[in-house]
Amino acid sequence: MTQAKEAPHNMPMLLAGARRWFDDALMASMRAAGEQPLSSAQGQVFALLDAEGTTVAELARRLGVTRQTAHQAVHGLLALGLLEQVADPSSARNRLIRITAEGMRVHRRAQATLTVVEDVLAERIGAAAATALRDALTLPRGEPPVVEAP
Template identity: 70%
Template sequence: MADAAPNLPQLLGEARRWFDDALLAGMRAAGERPVTVAQASVFATLDAGGTTVSELARRIGVTRQTAHQAVHGLIGMGLLEQVPDPASGRTRLIRTTAEGDRVHRRAQAALAVIEDVLAERIGAAGTRELRRLLTLPWGEPPDVRVP
């Protein structure tokens, strides 16, 4: 069987890995403690006021157990904390600590540099167009029925 051209989800996944690899390597080189891709994804999906572990799991597309492990690793590093949810006595919210805020700001600065590198490689216009296309509303996922 001949190698088929990669489909769009594969290409998007490879692009995501490129950013993840660059970010994690840059943060390690800057002296930050290493985190996993799942742990970095937690930071990318946290709400300012805090987010439940179940919601984090949904947003990053992993099981609740995987999200729980990532969160508790970050709590152990002093980057996140659990606080009671004021809207519910049964749930707890995950939010960043002051140290987590510092690391998150540094990661955001690193991502800006990584985007600049991408713009150098594929062109500033290409990078702007990629951002524009990815931020267009896609609507709900289609209900596809394959025979």
């Protein structure tokens, strides 16, 4: 009996797999360095915070998740001392989420780790392929299309 040929993965699955590879490398490397492991969502929060602080509602919008989900990610980071809440000078009702000094230290370490992981990827797939991949992912894609399946 012949084995069924596995269908090729679609682009979203390939991108998700690549993302998991980076996340796994980052988590394992940070854990090996003695850092508290963070979830992927918690890591994304750092990249989306403004220097002066960002509301949970705005973080939720940027993450593409509910306020409750964003609040859960932020709450864990607050408990670890990586983020802090401060009053929003433009609104008495809102609180801003900002990175603490310890959060900045961890974020810088994570960014430096990701640079090394990218270098490993370039060694494995070739520098030209890694550059082409980065270039392709930074091209403008425009608004997501609405299409009819054939």
